[in-house]
Amino acid sequence: KQAAYASLRDVEPFTRCGTRIQVMLNAGLRDDMSALAMTGADGVGLFRTEFQFLVSATLPQRDRQTRLYRDVLDAAGEKPVIFRTVDIGGDKAVPYLRDEVAEFDENPAMGWRALRLALEREGLLKVQARALLEASAGRQLYVMFPMVSEPWEFDAAKQVFEDQLSYLKTRKKILPESIRYGAMLEVPALAEVLDDLLPRLSFLSIGTNDLTQFLLAADRANPKLAERYDWLSHSILRFLRRIQLATVGYDVDLGVCGEMGGRRLDALALLGIGYRRLSITPAAIGPIKELVRKVDLKEISEAMNTWLADPSLNLRAELESWARERDIDID
Numbered sequence: 001k002q003a004a005y006a007s008l009r010d011v012e013p014f015t016r017c018g019t020r021i022q023v024m025l026n027a028g029l030r031d032d033m034s035a036l037a038m039t040g041a042d043g044v045g046l047f048r049t050e051f052q053f054l055v056s057a058t059l060p061q062r063d064r065q066t067r068l069y070r071d072v073l074d075a076a077g078e079k080p081v082i083f084r085t086v087d088i089g090g091d092k093a094v095p096y097l098r099d100e101v102a103e104f105d106e107n108p109a110m111g112w113r114a115l116r117l118a119l120e121r122e123g124l125l126k127v128q129a130r131a132l133l134e135a136s137a138g139r140q141l142y143v144m145f146p147m148v149s150e151p152w153e154f155d156a157a158k159q160v161f162e163d164q165l166s167y168l169k170t171r172k173k174i175l176p177e178s179i180r181y182g183a184m185l186e187v188p189a190l191a192e193v194l195d196d197l198l199p200r201l202s203f204l205s206i207g208t209n210d211l212t213q214f215l216l217a218a219d220r221a222n223p224k225l226a227e228r229y230d231w232l233s234h235s236i237l238r239f240l241r242r243i244q245l246a247t248v249g250y251d252v253d254l255g256v257c258g259e260m261g262g263r264r265l266d267a268l269a270l271l272g273i274g275y276r277r278l279s280i281t282p283a284a285i286g287p288i289k290e291l292v293r294k295v296d297l298k299e300i301s302e303a304m305n306t307w308l309a310d311p312s313l314n315l316r317a318e319l320e321s322w323a324r325e326r327d328i329d330i331d
């Protein structure tokens with residue numbers, strides 16, 4: 001099996017019907033970047049910048065951040081890297097902010113974390129913006145903001161980057177070739193105001209790990225809720241289908257960067273409701289490429305529409321038998 005996946009490294013993931021699917025990887029450390037060449041992924045769809053913050057006893061200084069981002073871009077070469085600004089706070093506690101974060105956070109996942117924290121500790125976001133802009137000198141920079149709940153948060157975070165860019169201009173520094181800004185959709189409320197947000201975005205990435213826990217009110221880390229926390233439930237897939245439909249007609253790249261994209265049945269469901277870009281864990285790249293090559297999009301989309309119209313159906317069972325009938329490996 002491993003050899004079969006390795007042989008797919010240089011094979012582009014086209015579906016059976018000829019649609020190119022973007023298969024990207026999730027990373028967070030400098031060392032993760034070797035997976036790009038090993039798997040032949042299309043780029044890094046989610047670089048979790050908070051890893052550097054989480055492993056450090058003190059707030060990482062700007063030059064350390066710049067060095068990491070530059071190394072990551074060097075390792076990626078021509079392939080795109082989407083840097084997500086820090087998602088610390090909440091359950092991702094860092095020693096230097098712990099007291100402040102812990103004070104009121106009885107529900108850390110929906111607490112003072114990610115962009116919420118970064119917009120209030122603007123120094124933190126400013127430093128990260130400078131580091132990302134300087135590391136991207138002469139190259140393309142992709143920036144993504146986590147836990148956006150309302151469009152103004154996206155605007156405010158983007159403004160922090162634009163201010164730093166203006167500063168670098170006055171200093172006659174080499175600037176990024178261009179900058180693309182995107183948001184994560186992991187807070188359900190954002191889905192209701194996409195008409196407002198989408199015209200300002202260049203890409204939108206669904207964080208299904210958090211989105212699912214918020215939609216189902218089921219903690220993603222609690223083993224007692226593992227059965228409730230179900231990516232293949234009707235409500236989750238209908239919700240995701242609605243988001244996909246809402247993006248039609250906008251010039252916005254849509255993708256999923258939660259772990260569900262790396263599971264074959266779940267990826268099959270995502271393809272069936274219109275998703276064409278998945279960012280997943282490195283070990284899943286081979287299996288997902290293999291899956292993509294066996295799927296006819298028209299067939300799976302018709303099947304998903306039929307199944308989603310009937311909430312009494314067990315979607316997992318339907319997807320499994322659909323895949324088996326077509327000799328598609330899903331284990």
Ligand code: PEP
Nearest residue numbers: 186207208209210257258
């Ligand atoms: C997500 O929530 O789906 C996501 C990709 O971000 P994280 O897992 O880092 O919260």
Ligand code: MG
Nearest residue numbers: 186207209210
């Ligand atoms: Mg998340």
